[in-house]
Amino acid sequence: MSFLEVKNLEVSFNLHSKSLKALQNISFNLERGERLGIVGESGAGKSVAAFAILNLISRPGKITAGEVLLDGEDLSKLSSQEMRKIRGNKVSMIFQDPMMTLNPVFTIGAQMIECLKAHRKISKSNATKIAIQKLKQVQIPSPEMRMNQYPHELSGGMKQRIIIAIALLMDPALIIADEPTTALDVTIQAEIMELLLDLCESNNVALILITHDLGVVSQVTQKTIVMYAGRIIEQGPTNEIINDAQHPYTQGLINALPQQTLPGEKLNQIRGSMPSLQDIPSGCSFNPRCDFVLDLCTQKRPEFTQSGGCSVACHMVKAMKDAEKGHSAHE
């Protein structure tokens, strides 16, 4: 049994008596201390997947099927009170925009201490000690002084460090980081990512990193999931996905990296854009944007095919694999 097992997770949003599926058939495993990247364009359902793990989907959305097993316990079935004991404790989250994540009217200290107090009986002075120690861990200069400061007195990078410190307060086993560096300066991004990686490694914390930056994924994670229109379309070991992507969408994402283009050349891009949840194409949802589209692609949704360590949902990949198999059988 893995530390975290997500099985056939489905999230729907009920809008005007119509039910839109924001996530379908999401399944993956994560071991303790393992790092997983979830990539995809905006609207692929990456953040919804992250929030669904903590059962934090806000109305009108809700988990309509599947399981989220954390150490064998199904989080999606817990009462809101039991769920509260998990959040910020065993599993904590880091949000996208540090400018918006901290409450502007409370001091850093207050926002850290309340989190400790929510999860265990602890005196204020002990909580303060732990908070300061965590601030030191994320390399905040003069942490004692920061405790009494308000968020607006700190820079964006500093705030994201504090948010990471808050995420670490209860020594979680899993951190879900939803695009933790997207809103930061490029110069700060690498620092924050390195800090997060170091802390996860030294404390044996599992990490789910949601991002659209494939470069970061390749440096930080061991496993990668590629999402498109609310579904997983390819998953496997990160190095295989980066170096030998099978799905045309993953290939497109990798080709779109600026490093793949010579100076002076036009940057590659995937034509078209992500469909809205209201009109997802039939068959493979990527088919209108795919360069290798077959007749089958518009008719039937592809099943997962094993290719090396990866599983890929693509008719073309399956056809190629089948041909290979047939070929070797002939020999």
Place this chain on the structure above:
Amino acid sequence: MIAFLINRLFQAAIVMFVISLLSFSIQDNLGDPLRELVGQSVSEADRMELREELGLNDSFLTQYFRFAGKAIQGDLGTSYFFKEPALEVILKKLPATLELVFGATVLIIVISIPVGVYSAINPSSLFSKIAMGISIIGISVPVFLTAIIFIYIFSVELGWLPSFGRGVTEHVFGTWETGFFNLDGLLHLLLPCISLASIMLPLFIRLIRAEMMEVLQSEYIKFAWAKGLSPRRIWFMHALKNTMLPVITVGGVQIGTMVAYTILTETVFQWPGMGFLFLEAVNRVDTPLIVAYLIVVGAIFVITNTIVDLIYGLVNPTVKLVGEK
């Protein structure tokens, strides 16, 4: 803090100067004060003499500076009707009005915060829908009509509550005459306070609900949920404090406006306060009293807004009061 207050005092002086200039300039346009003073039987020659004696023939500016010089020393002229210093007449009626405004403010705070918060947390609940419906009615019905309906229902038909006056009052702290410390006084306060609150209350319920709903969507509230905090702490600490910031600002202005609304409420309930007195003064063309009223109300506006700014500075750490380091 001190620097802020000094700064505020300076601003207040300018505001009060403008108010005094405006209210004084009304004086010349409200009919002939002599007619109120002496009646019909005095001859034209005597009138001219009296006019000269009172300085009513001087230029506007001369008259204004004479008025302002006295006003600074607390002398706003003598009421034609009461034959007493106008300021004293007003201040004697001030406690009654302030009690009315205070009662209405307490009602607004005690009702609007829980109702607004509840209907923001449960926007589609039946209670929330009913509250929103009633608040629309409350906003649209004018105070005097609400007051008359209340009198009809609770005084005339049911006979539960008195329909006019302050009832039994006691003297506390020397001169302060109050109805707060006995049942009869409180019962007399109830209907006028509810009527006065009926305009502002729905406004505040809607304001708090709208602000709170917006705050509940914010990232820091989502983060608070992700930290595993209790719903009570998230709603009443994290969300409410941010919700109250704009509400405090609006509230400060509205308390001042409510002092003005007391004119209607006091008239309907025959409440012996400043507003009632003001309306009488207008009917009698008692100009010194009108001027004194306007200046006192202006001062109340300035004072409440200063207090509200101080409170806002305490609640919102991103705001620094002028002059603060």
